[in-house]
Amino acid sequence: MSTLGWIVCSGILMSAIALIGSITLVLKEATLQRIVLPLVAFAAGSLIGGAFFHMIPAGMIKYGQNETFYLWVLTGFTVFLGLEQVLHWHHCRRAAAPCKQPLTYLILVGDGLHNFIGGLAIAGTFLIDVRLGVTAWLAAAAHEIPQELGDFAVPTLGYRSVRIQPGKGNDAL
16 A cells, blocks of 8 residues: 555544544433543543653653753643633633633634644654554554543533523433
8 A cells, every 4th residue: 555545544544533532422411421520531641641751751851851841841831721711711701601611612623733733743654654654643543532532522511511401301412
């Protein structure tokens, strides 16, 4: 199979794996309420574990254990925390409903950007070597399952909390 064939097939398979989160669409409200926190915790734990056990140590090996490296890591955390707080404040200031709802559109935008950049990286590794591309794809697929479960559960719960009104005949959704 050509390199382009490997890239296209791996993209289609990764998209199918990404749909594992869609299982949350068919769950009853009570079941989703019960499992959403563990799903999100599982997704966040896998991402934080990837950062602290893989990415930060790799950065320390490449750039050394100096203050500049730690300053960049701290800056990254601070900037994204500030961005989330500003966007959440802007959302809550305009919202008529209680503001303890998740900002579901941010999760979808972030997930789309994450998947696009990951797809580019995997395609790049296939261009270098097909065996390396398969290895990168397997690593990304293992990471994708918990991440997609959490990323899909939160928007589903946010959508349901806006759309479902008890006593209005839509409790079966």
